Amino acid sequence: MEEVRLLGPVEIGTRTGSVQIGEPRRLAVLAALAVDTDRVVPTTTLVDRVWGDEPPGQAVKTLSTYITRIRRVLHESFRDSPVTVVNQPGGYRLTARPDQVDLFRFRDLVDEAREQACPREKRAIVLRQAVALHRGDPLTGASGAWATRTREHLNGELLAAQAEWAEAELAVGNAATVLAPLAILTGTNPLVEPLILALVRALVAAGRPTEALERCRLHQQRLVTEYGTDPSPQLTALYASILRSDDLDGQIGPPPAEASRPVPDQDGPGLTRPPAQLPLSARGFAGRDAELAALEGISRSGDANPAAPAVIAISGIAGIGKPNPGI
Numbered sequence: 001m002e003e004v005r006l007l008g009p010v011e012i013g014t015r016t017g018s019v020q021i022g023e024p025r026r027l028a029v030l031a032a033l034a035v036d037t038d039r040v041v042p043t044t045t046l047v048d049r050v051w052g053d054e055p056p057g058q059a060v061k062t063l064s065t066y067i068t069r070i071r072r073v074l075h076e077s078f079r080d081s082p083v084t085v086v087n088q089p090g091g092y093r094l095t096a097r098p099d100q101v102d103l104f105r106f107r108d109l110v111d112e113a114r115e116q117a118c119p120r121e122k123r124a125i126v127l128r129q130a131v132a133l134h135r136g137d138p139l140t141g142a143s144g145a146w147a148t149r150t151r152e153h154l155n156g157e158l159l160a161a162q163a164e165w166a167e168a169e170l171a172v173g174n175a176a177t178v179l180a181p182l183a184i185l186t187g188t189n190p191l192v193e194p195l196i197l198a199l200v201r202a203l204v205a206a207g208r209p210t211e212a213l214e215r216c217r218l219h220q221q222r223l224v225t226e227y228g229t230d231p232s233p234q235l236t237a238l239y240a241s242i243l244r245s246d247d248l249d250g251q252i253g254p255p256p257a258e259a260s261r262p263v264p265d266q267d268g269p270g271l272t273r274p275p276a277q278l279p280l281s282a283r284g285f286a287g288r289d290a291e292l293a294a295l296e297g298i299s300r301s302g303d304a305n306p307a308a309p310a311v312i313a314i315s316g317i318a319g320i321g322k323p324n325p326g327i
Contacts, residue, residue: 004094028143037104043090127168166202
């Protein structure tokens with residue numbers, strides 16, 4: 001089946017291979033439409049997503065040219081169920097179904113696996129399918145500040161799904177399946193604790209409790225050294241439960257001492273970076289591009305003068321989603 005692909009290089013997938021869209025700006029236009037599939041994206045939002053704070057003098061005309069070329073590629077690629085970009089009052093809309101965009105197929109699979117009624121065996125299969133949809137860094141080829149922010153967000157969604165996939169495989173006895181992938185993932189994401197938890201559990205299930213405890217200690221030492229904080233209660237409890245097991249024969253020493261105070265960072269005396277204990281991702285977050293850009297600008301001003309960090313207050317009535325842009 002033909003599909004728009006965002007979870008890797010931005011392209012169109014067909015039965016015979018992949019279809020390239022063209023230059024980075026054109027890729028950014030398709031991505032900016034596809035993340036809001038079947039919803040109208042205002043022209044001003046598209047211009048901001050593609051060019052940021054420095055749009056060309058004829059941005060709207062250039063955008064129209066890009067969309068004309070994208071329509072041509074879509075028409076040539078989607079044979080069974082046509083997909084195009086239609087003009088709407090004030091903006092444009094990509095007419096694809098959710099199952100014709102890999103990002104939404106990924107999210108649908110993850111949501112299915114998270115349902116309480118989903119059996120353990122099916123949960124492992126569904127999450128396996130979800131993480132397999134990722135072909136590399138999301139939005140590869142698309143440039144600009146919006147693409148960078150969206151890429152980071154989508155990578156957060158993937159990390160959360162990968163941790164859930166590993167736990168699902170462990171729940172059905174597939175420790176050997178996840179050990180190697182988790183070793184790679186924790187190597188590139190050493191502070192993502194759900195991945196550490198899954199790796200420790202996999203090592204225990206594989207009969208390697210000594211290595212599991214060493215992983216716990218290394219993670220705690222990294223947190224103390226870099227952030228002046230301790231592991232989560234879940235990892236601490238897991239460590240203690242492994243120590244209490246009967247098959248260690250006294251091989252394991254005591255855990256490292258807890259940090260009594262924050263460890264200064266290179267930014268200055270008494271200053272520490274945050275302990276990275278926020279949720280892995282805010283699911284399905286879209287829009288608010290101008291607000292996010294403003295927050296990013298204020299944050300950078302604080303980075304430039306760490307002795308006087310910026311404080312940002314987000315206000316509004318209850319229920320409008322104030323935590324999401326902050327996270």
